[in-house]
Amino acid sequence: MLIRLAVPTPLRRSFDYRYKGTAPAVGSRVVVPFGRQKLTAVVLSHPDSSQVPSSKLKYIDKVIDSEPLLPSVLFKLIRFAADYYQHPIGEVFANCLPTLLNKGEPAKLEPEWQWSLTPSGEDAIPKIRSNAVKQKQLFQLCLEHNGVLTEQVLGLHDFIPSYLKTFEEKGWLVRSEQKPSQVVYEPEAGYDTENVTLTSEQEDAVDSIRPHFGSFKGFLLDGVTGSGKTEVYLQLIREALSRQQQVLMLVPEIGLTPQTVKRLERRFNVPIAMLHSGLTDKQRLNIWLKARAGQISIVIGTRSALFTPLAKPGLIIVDEEHDLSYKQQEGFRYSARDLAIVRAQYEQTPIVLGSATPSMESLHNVEQGKLSLLRLTKRAGEAKPPHIKVLDVRQRHLNQGLSQPLIDNMRKHLAQNQQCMIFLNRRGFAPTLICHECGWIADCQRCDRHMTYHQRFKRLHCHHCDKQVFMPKRCPECQSPQLNPVGLGTERLEEALKEIFPDKSVARIDRDSTRRKDSMQNFVEAIKNNEIDILIGTQMLAKGHHFPKLSLVGVVDTDGCLFSADFRATERTAQLLTQVAGRAGRSKGIKGEVVIQSHHPDHPLLVNLFTQDYQTLSRNILAERQEAQLPPYTAMAIFRAEANTLEMPMTFLNDVKQQLKHTGLSVYGPYPAPMPKRAGKMRAQLMVQHAQRKRLQQALSPITPTLEQLPSSRKVRWSLDIDPQEV
Ligand code: ADP
Ligand code: ZN
Ligand code: ZN
Numbered sequence: 001m002l003i004r005l006a007v008p009t010p011l012r013r014s015f016d017y018r019y020k021g022t023a024p025a026v027g028s029r030v031v032v033p034f035g036r037q038k039l040t041a042v043v044l045s046h047p048d049s050s051q052v053p054s055s056k057l058k059y060i061d062k063v064i065d066s067e068p069l070l071p072s073v074l075f076k077l078i079r080f081a082a083d084y085y086q087h088p089i090g091e092v093f094a095n096c097l098p099t100l101l102n103k104g105e106p107a108k109l110e111p112e113w114q115w116s117l118t119p120s121g122e123d124a125i126p127k128i129r130s131n132a133v134k135q136k137q138l139f140q141l142c143l144e145h146n147g148v149l150t151e152q153v154l155g156l157h158d159f160i161p162s163y164l165k166t167f168e169e170k171g172w173l174v175r176s177e178q179k180p181s182q183v184v185y186e187p188e189a190g191y192d193t194e195n196v197t198l199t200s201e202q203e204d205a206v207d208s209i210r211p212h213f214g215s216f217k218g219f220l221l222d223g224v225t226g227s228g229k230t231e232v233y234l235q236l237i238r239e240a241l242s243r244q245q246q247v248l249m250l251v252p253e254i255g256l257t258p259q260t261v262k263r264l265e266r267r268f269n270v271p272i273a274m275l276h277s278g279l280t281d282k283q284r285l286n287i288w289l290k291a292r293a294g295q296i297s298i299v300i301g302t303r304s305a306l307f308t309p310l311a312k313p314g315l316i317i318v319d320e321e322h323d324l325s326y327k328q329q330e331g332f333r334y335s336a337r338d339l340a341i342v343r344a345q346y347e348q349t350p351i352v353l354g355s356a357t358p359s360m361e362s363l364h365n366v367e368q369g370k371l372s373l374l375r376l377t378k379r380a381g382e383a384k385p386p387h388i389k390v391l392d393v394r395q396r397h398l399n400q401g402l403s404q405p406l407i408d409n410m411r412k413h414l415a416q417n418q419q420c421m422i423f424l425n426r427r428g429f430a431p432t433l434i435c436h437e438c439g440w441i442a443d444c445q446r447c448d449r450h451m452t453y454h455q456r457f458k459r460l461h462c463h464h465c466d467k468q469v470f471m472p473k474r475c476p477e478c479q480s481p482q483l484n485p486v487g488l489g490t491e492r493l494e495e496a497l498k499e500i501f502p503d504k505s506v507a508r509i510d511r512d513s514t515r516r517k518d519s520m521q522n523f524v525e526a527i528k529n530n531e532i533d534i535l536i537g538t539q540m541l542a543k544g545h546h547f548p549k550l551s552l553v554g555v556v557d558t559d560g561c562l563f564s565a566d567f568r569a570t571e572r573t574a575q576l577l578t579q580v581a582g583r584a585g586r587s588k589g590i591k592g593e594v595v596i597q598s599h600h601p602d603h604p605l606l607v608n609l610f611t612q613d614y615q616t617l618s619r620n621i622l623a624e625r626q627e628a629q630l631p632p633y634t635a636m637a638i639f640r641a642e643a644n645t646l647e648m649p650m651t652f653l654n655d656v657k658q659q660l661k662h663t664g665l666s667v668y669g670p671y672p673a674p675m676p677k678r679a680g681k682m683r684a685q686l687m688v689q690h691a692q693r694k695r696l697q698q699a700l701s702p703i704t705p706t707l708e709q710l711p712s713s714r715k716v717r718w719s720l721d722i723d724p725q726e727v
Contacts, residue, residue: 001019002016002046002049002050003016003017003018003023003044003046004046005017005032005041005043005044006041006093007032007090008039008041008090009039009090011090011708012086012704013089014044014089015034015041016047016050017032017057018059019059019060019063020059026046026075027069028063028065028067028068029042030043030060030061030062031064031104032060040104042093044089064106071311077307077342077346078093080339081332081334085333085334087331091331095331095332098285098288099281099284099285100282100284101285107289108289109286109289109290109293111178113150113151114151115154116148116174116176117172117173118171118174120171121139121167121171138163151178184244185242185270199228199376199380201223201378202231202376204374205232209350212350213239213350214243215349217350218341218351218372219353219372220321220365220373220374221352221376222355222373222374222376223354223355223356224385225582226379226380226582227377227379228380228381229354230263233249233317233319237268241270245312245313246294247297247298247299247315247317248308248315248317249298249299249319250300250305250316251300251302251320252320253325255540256319256544257276257301257302258524259524260319268298271290271296271297272297272300273291273300274300274301275287275300275301275302275305276302288308288309291308291309291310292308293311304336306339314349316347316349316350317352318336318351318352320544321353321359321362322357322575329726333720333721338361353371356582356614357575357614359571360618360632361632363622367622381588382589383585383586383587383588385592386581386584386585386593386594387591387592388593389595390598390601390606391596391597393599399500400488400493400496401488401496402422402493402554403597405595406554406595410534413551413593416551418549418550419533419535419552420533420534421537421552422493422497422534422535422536423542423554423556423580424490424538424555425539425560425576426452426488426538426557427452427490427511427512428453428489429489430485430487430488430489431450431486431488431489432485432487433453433460433471433483435480435483435484436482438475438477438478440476440477442483444467446462446467446677447462447465447467447678449462449463451467451469452489453471458471464675465678465680490512490536494508501533504533506533506536507523507526507536510540524545527547527550528548537580541583542579542580543579548586548590550585550586551590551591552593552595553581554594554597555577555595555596555597557597558577558606561576561577562605565674567625567630568726568727573605574618578614608620629689629691631723634689635690635693635696636696637687637688637696638685638687638720639653639656639670639686639688640718640719641670641717642684642716643682643717644681645682648712648715649683649684649716650672651712652710652716652718653685653686655713656686657670657686659703659707663700665690665696669685669686669687670684671684672684672685688700700720
């Protein structure tokens with residue numbers, strides 16, 4: 001008997017095996033011999049015949065799951081993803097499953113225990129000695145909980161497990177497995193009581209979505225910063241919970257999860273699970289299994305949370321849908337936002353994509369009628385939109401990037417006990433280190449980039465390949481000790497601001513200062529508790545955060561964002577600046593102000609963004625994309641290849657180009673990547689396009705699996721990036 005398997009290897013194909021006995025179910029795991037290894041594979045189908053002669057087919061070693069591991073919808077979604085992104089199916093499954101399941105661990109929830117009072121326990125209560133304080137307390141706790149102590153109850157009290165053991169041995173308590181109950185949602189006292197009156201726009205949005213529960217429909221919630229999108233989500237979540245259904249909510253990788261979870265916990269008395277990078281493999285597996293069993297009502301997490309199985313899905317939310325972190329940029333290069341829409345279709349649930357700065361893809365989907373547009377045009381509550389000013393800094397004296405008008409403005413806001421944020425998207429002290437004698441520049445040996453100088457650790461750090469070296473004492477070329485940091489990074493800005501405002505507390509929030517696990521959360525708390533006056537923020541702080549006392553946002557180095565080769569640069573800069581500006585003045589009575597410093601105040605992007613709005617600008621961007629036949633008006637894919645020399649990837653990609661000759665696709669390249677050398681590898685790429693997504697798909701799918709047979713493919717590492725987000 002035959003089965004076809006997804007085996008975790010980089011080969012773009014499935015593998016056939018034989019088995020004896022009962023057929024392992026589709027979507028369950030088996031262990032197979034593969035070369036000299038034993039691998040965990042997922043059953044795809046039971047074919048009638050195989051291209052491999054049966055004498056050559058191996059037998060599987062064993063069956064792990066007696067039932068399908070994956071709910072059928074999730075199984076279908078993963079297969080779709082492997083096809084759509086043309087990635088090896090075994091790797092796709094491995095990417096989507098919790099690590100422990102890939103390692104072959106049983107898909108079984110750890111039992112959770114409870115201890116019940118026995119009749120002899122009841123008899124013992126009056127006889128207990130009065131000085132046996134702990135025993136008395138334990139009995140007392142029992143009585144308070146109707147004679148049943150669950151692990152959750154015990155977890156709230158610091159009773160030592162040995163007492164439980166004694167009670168068990170005496171026959172006073174008996175241990176049994178908790179029967180996990182299906183969650184039943186009932187609006188309860190203490191919850192659901194944040195009495196918000198929805199704005200009419202919020203109400204319209206909720207009312208438009210509500211009739212579509214129980215079926216698929218996609219919505220784009222386009223709401224200006226501070227317009228109360230989260231409140232709309234909460235109302236919809238309540239609707240799903242009242243239908244006794246589960247909610248999946250995706251958030252970007254910017255430390256927003258704990259904030260949102262708190263808001264959910266205050267509102268809903270249901271089990272909520274947060275999937276984030278700090279979890280152990282065991283915790284991750286437990287959430288996966290509980291969600292699959294319907295024992296968690298709200299699953300919230302970043303990109304990979306999309307692949308959490310749900311027993312009774314009711315609603316999918318993708319917050320900040322434009323965020324780049326939804327696209328995985330290596331290995332299995334998928335877009336969680338795009339796949340979320342497919343999942344909602346399969347699950348027959350509504351899906352809401354929310355953003356103040358929607359992606360061109362989503363706006364295009366609105367144009368095509370694939371998403372319904374819901375708009376929140378005003379800030380919620382009594383907050384007013386911030387006043388935005390582009391400050392021409394040509395010929396002005398800049399103190400570490402800060403102009404005098406900006407500094408004066410900061411003084412004004414700080415004097416009113418409000419907070420200021422200075423935005424600079426470049427961490428480290430200075431982006432370059434130059435020898436004053438001979439002009440030598442500290443470059444990364446492995447990349448085509450300069451190394452960033454980090455003063456705190458006296459180190460040079462390449463932000464592209466992560467290479468770090470100690471700062472040289474002398475120039476390696478001319479031995480001069482005069483090595484000067486040139487340019488502005490967040491560390492340097494921090495130093496400058498502390499000097500200008502010696503009596504104010506300054507916090508720098510970037511990847512370097514938030515490496516430790518809770519540090520981001522601590523910063524957020526400190527800002528909300530007014531322990532910080534001046535924040536220096538990179539893009540980590542640009543999105544989603546709600547800091548009530550923040551009233552002035554300054555952007556010191558806008559010009560760096562305005563000029564870039566990537567056709568998406570305008571979209572990204574518009575999103576970033578709109579989001580950064582949106583942090584200012586989000587509370588009643590606090591007037592928000594935004595100062596954008598630029599040497600190019602007449603740049604069309606700046607002019608359009610701040611004399612009109614993101615909506616107008618996005619309409620212009622879409623028109624340009626259509627004119628130039630760029631995504632989202634065409635479908636694009638990029639073959640990427642790298643090796644020790646540029647010649648090998650170019651040869652391979654030229655071979656690929658040959659294969660694509662009569663497919664009707666437009667092919668551009670191969671050419672060296674925008675950053676040809678990275679982490680010691682030389683990189684090249686080949687771009688393909690077609691006006692129709694389906695045609696691109698149909699043309700590539702028979703060819704891609706054959707490419708690994710090209711002799712030139714063995715000398716390179718290559719990948720295919722469908723719907724690339726970076727060119
Ligand atoms: P967004 O996600 O759109 O940026 P939030 O949902 O964080 O905005 O809401 C911004 C602020 O407005 C929050 O403090 C929130 O509590 C408040 N808010 C939202 N809706 C309302 C409402 N209908 N009435 C009063 N305040 C509201
Ligand atoms: Zn020198
Ligand atoms: Zn490097």
